[in-house]
Amino acid sequence: AQSVTQLGSHVSVSEGALVLLRCNYSSSVPPYLFWYVQYPNQGLQLLLKYTTGATLVKGINGFEAEFKKSETSFHLTKPSAHMSDAAEYFCAVSGDQAGTALIFGKGTTLSVSS
Amino acid sequence: NAGVTQTPKFRVLKTGQSMTLLCAQDMNHEYMYWYRQDPGMGLRLIHYSVGEGTTAKGEVPDGYNVSRLKKQNFLLGLESAAPSQTSVYFCASTRSGGSYEQYFGPGTRLTVT
Numbered sequence: 001a002q003s004v005t006q007l008g009s010h011v012s013v014s015e016g017a018l019v020l021l022r023c024n025y026s027s028s029v030p031p032y033l034f035w036y037v038q039y040p041n042q043g044l045q046l047l048l049k050y051t052t053g054a055t056l057v058k059g060i061n062g063f064e065a066e067f068k069k070s071e072t073s074f075h076l077t078k079p080s081a082h083m084s085d086a087a088e089y090f091c092a093v094s095g096d097q098a099g100t101a102l103i104f105g106k107g108t109t110l111s112v113s114s
Numbered sequence: 115n116a117g118v119t120q121t122p123k124f125r126v127l128k129t130g131q132s133m134t135l136l137c138a139q140d141m142n143h144e145y146m147y148w149y150r151q152d153p154g155m156g157l158r159l160i161h162y163s164v165g166e167g168t169t170a171k172g173e174v175p176d177g178y179n180v181s182r183l184k185k186q187n188f189l190l191g192l193e194s195a196a197p198s199q200t201s202v203y204f205c206a207s208t209r210s211g212g213s214y215e216q217y218f219g220p221g222t223r224l225t226v227t
Contacts, residue, residue, distance in 0.1 A: 032214050042220060043118075043204060043220045046217075094214040101149075101216075
């Protein structure tokens with residue numbers, strides 16, 4: 001069965017510092033992988049996704065993630081944090097059957113200090 | 115193009131009361147989902163539907179029922195609300211044959227007292 005583990009429920013960085021949010025997954029089939037962002041009192045917005053092809057995926061707002069099959073990881077990075085990046089971030093993996101839901105990690109709250 | 119909309123945005127119920135949450139999408143998506151979000155738990159799947167007239171149970175289906183009478187709508191019902199159902203509920207949809215990318219509604223914040 002598919003599962004997602006996000007390491008660290010809370011990450012704090014200073015403005016301008018590197019952002020690294022960790023995600024490891026398990027999947028019985030080649031996975032589709034996603035990062036979503038949730039700002040306070042809002043729904044989830046897709047940041048980026050990996051389906052096939054290039055393993056380094058670029059998303060919105062300067063975020064990117066690299067699919068590493070050997071490490072079963074899909075970590076999210078941004079070179080320089082901005083105050084507006086403060087939000088909750090969710091990693092997700094596709095289910096193994098068409099139509100089944102994404103499996104989400106428990107989320108990582110990113111705080112950015114000035 | 116409104117995407118995924120949810121009604122209502124907020125609701126307070128007393129234990130034992132019933133209600134229906136409505137989700138609508140205008141993207142002609144085949145698949146629709148109901149999740150609940152609780153602090154530290156991420157999103158957990160309640161029920162889902164792969165097409166009009168079909169529904170299936172997810173991870174946490176107890177206490178909920180769903181219906182998909184029209185392709186664009188997916189209803190979530192609570193027959194007898196309990197405090198444990200206090201949560202934020204999200205609806206999502208995606209198209210068949212795609213990359214499973216889901217589009218989310220803005221959520222319904224439900225409090226059961």
